[in-house]
Amino acid sequence: MEIHTPNWVKQAVFYQIFPDRFAKSDPPNGVKFCRQPGGGWQPEQLEPWDAPPTLQGYKGGNLWGVIEKLDYLQDLGINAIYFTPIFQSACNHRYHTHDYYQVDPILGGNEAFLALLDAAHQREIKVVLDGVFNHASRGFFFFNDILENGPNSPWVDWFLIEDWPLSAYDGSKPANYTSWANNRSLPKFNHENPAAREYIMQIAEYWLQQGIDGWRLDVPYCVETPGFWQEFRQRVKAINPDAYIVGEVWTDSRQWLDGTQFDGVMNYLFTGPTIAFTAGDRVKMELVEHHPYFPYPALDAPGYAQKITDLLNLYPWEIQLTQLNLLDSHDTARLLTICGDDFATIELATVLLMTSVGAPSIYYGDEVGLPGGDDPDCRRAFPPENQWNQAVLHQHKQLIQIRRNHPALQTGKYQVIGSQGMVYAFARTLPEETIIVAINAGLESAKETFDVSFDVSCNLKLNQQLYGQGEISWQDGQLTLNLPRRSAIILGSSG
Numbered sequence: 481m482e483i484h485t486p487n488w489v490k491q492a493v494f495y496q497i498f499p500d501r502f503a504k505s506d507p508p509n510g511v512k513f514c515r516q517p518g519g520g521w522q523p524e525q526l527e528p529w530d531a532p533p534t535l536q537g538y539k540g541g542n543l544w545g546v547i548e549k550l551d552y553l554q555d556l557g558i559n560a561i562y563f564t565p566i567f568q569s570a571c572n573h574r575y576h577t578h579d580y581y582q583v584d585p586i587l588g589g590n591e592a593f594l595a596l597l598d599a600a601h602q603r604e605i606k607v608v609l610d611g612v613f614n615h616a617s618r619g620f621f622f623f624n625d626i627l628e629n630g631p632n633s634p635w636v637d638w639f640l641i642e643d644w645p646l647s648a649y650d651g652s653k654p655a656n657y658t659s660w661a662n663n664r665s666l667p668k669f670n671h672e673n674p675a676a677r678e679y680i681m682q683i684a685e686y687w688l689q690q691g692i693d694g695w696r697l698d699v700p701y702c703v704e705t706p707g708f709w710q711e712f713r714q715r716v717k718a719i720n721p722d723a724y725i726v727g728e729v730w731t732d733s734r735q736w737l738d739g740t741q742f743d744g745v746m747n748y749l750f751t752g753p754t755i756a757f758t759a760g761d762r763v764k765m766e767l768v769e770h771h772p773y774f775p776y777p778a779l780d781a782p783g784y785a786q787k788i789t790d791l792l793n794l795y796p797w798e799i800q801l802t803q804l805n806l807l808d809s810h811d812t813a814r815l816l817t818i819c820g821d822d823f824a825t826i827e828l829a830t831v832l833l834m835t836s837v838g839a840p841s842i843y844y845g846d847e848v849g850l851p852g853g854d855d856p857d858c859r860r861a862f863p864p865e866n867q868w869n870q871a872v873l874h875q876h877k878q879l880i881q882i883r884r885n886h887p888a889l890q891t892g893k894y895q896v897i898g899s900q901g902m903v904y905a906f907a908r909t910l911p912e913e914t915i916i917v918a919i920n921a922g923l924e925s926a927k928e929t930f931d932v933s934f935d936v937s938c939n940l941k942l943n944q945q946l947y948g949q950g951e952i953s954w955q956d957g958q959l960t961l962n963l964p965r966r967s968a969i970i971l972g973s974s975g
Contacts, residue, residue: 483739486694486722486804490890492560493834493880494553494841495553498810498826499563499574499587500538501861502844503545504529506845507588508939509974520588521545532864533856538572541861547599552832556847556873557880560606560839562696562726562855565809569617573810573859575610575698576617576665580683588918597691606693608724613680614702615660616677623667638676639667639832660702671705671811680714688716694724696746696804700736701729709741726804737795746839747803748773749794753787754807754836757904758828758921759819767813767853781899781921792837792894801891803833803838807846810859814843814852821851828919830946831968832848834879835908835917839895847876882970888913897959905930905961911946914973916942920963929960944972 489933507520520542527537553561565574568582571625583593596895598609616623627648640658646665647653648664660666670830684695695716699708716723729745736742754937755763755775768775779787792800807815807829819825826849833840844850845862850857851871883889891913902922908915920926943952948969951962963969 481739483796483798484721485743485798486724488693488722488744488838489560489724489802492839493555493558493883494560494562494608494804494839495558496562496806496809496841496843497546497564498541498573498844498859499543499546499566500541500574501533501859502541503537503862505545505548506543507544507592508585519585519591521585521606523586527692529861530809533854533859533861536572538586539861540586542586543588543596547592550599550603550605552603554603555875558842559604559884560608560693562608562804562841565610565612567612570619575612578617578618578619579613580688581623598673601691605709605723607691607694608694608726609687609692610750611612611695612698613669613683615666616701618665618667619793626765638670638679639675640670660682660699662964668702671703671708671944677705677708678709681712684712685719688719688723693720693722694726696744697727699726700727700742709736724802726802730796734794737799739799740798740877744799744803744838746809746841747805750788750803750805750836750838751775751793751807753779753784753791754829754832755815755818755825757781758832758919759815759822759825760921760932762819762825764813764818764820767818771812773812777826781902781904782879783920784904785896785899788836788894789896796916800837804841805833805836805838806841806843807833808843808858810856811855813854814846814850814858816846816849817853823849823869823872828921828966828968829850830875830879831917831919831970833916834883835970836888837908838885840880842876850875858879878947886913886915886972888915891950894956900928900930901926903928903961903963905959907932914942915946916959916971917968918950918952918961918971919968920950920961920964920965923965925962925964927960927962928957930955932959942971942973946970946972952970 526540529539566583567577568584569576570577582702583590623639625635626633643656646656655664658668709737725742727742727745732749733745752773752775762779789938849872852860888908888910890912897905897909902924903920905918949967950969952971953960
């Protein structure tokens, strides 16, 4: 079958926002308490913005603040935002959904979100929301009714009840219902129930009708009902054929990337090897060994080449182009902390992020050098400008601009040119453009020569140094690289 994925994703540079921690501002009318349905409420009891985050505390970030930051994101080069959940919830990360039709009042409610959506689209910035459709929360109306009315509730079959009575809060008693990861605060939907299934499909449709550009799906591998995600895709694409569907799957995702379900996944199979190559033995094992993305053991260039080659052979090419590539997220420690504050690692990994196959995604704050260990530390508040690492920000701006200005980096073929020691080189090629990227992740300067045969005409002149340090010479099918230690170079062509 012919696979179709959204073309805009291939040109996108995403920015992942954790709404409670990115920005906050007063609503335009200055009203602290809403006077209309769908409005927001500004809480008074909040953690200080610059204090270390806690598991349960709120900092009060909201969507009015995001609107004020859109100029910053546009200047950075961002043209797509992925929000972690924004719907009404009793937790700061909002993965415990209370109402899928109401944006959390602390974030500004539906009023703030629709204003944000309009402001983003005016800037040609796409907006993707987080869909938590495997489970709800104890506060979700339909489940709460079961807690109140037991087996008499009309919604009993929406969830997986095992016995009575239910114990939603007392851990000394059996919960008696299925929940995600045995967390009784997250009751799992019964996806076999037609009404519950239809409810989820209509949520997806509703927000697409409001104008969102796609869904990121939380733990979709936990939904095992046959045909569920196939129907989800059909319903979503019927409303917007260009809507992006991206799943949170950390491992081999062929089961979902056959063209009938997701357009891509959060590409942790790119994340792990990229960190293992650029950070090497700097990786702090206590921050990564409990996750399944394996940014260890350290990789040399041939090892990295093999991992990337295997990954690019795993899925159809059209799917590869719309994978969501990332270096860290709200679920991992930040790369800066993982690598022991080695800023050369950040630069090399960001070069690979912006030049590899798939849409790059930046976790908010990474571009200004925000550190962070395990949750909740990886969810720190976005720092004020006087705390930004301007060198890291400049690198990100440069690399994002290169990504967006060169079609070969968006849809061009990927060819490993050579890998020797700690030097890795590859090309992204279109008939009208060739880009060569070379990385020396080692501690010593390196000079390497590789024999090269491109799939396109070699009449192009590789004479535009787009980024970085070092020298590249091209003669008679041989590429010679002379790179300083811990450095990267990007070279472009003109025909």
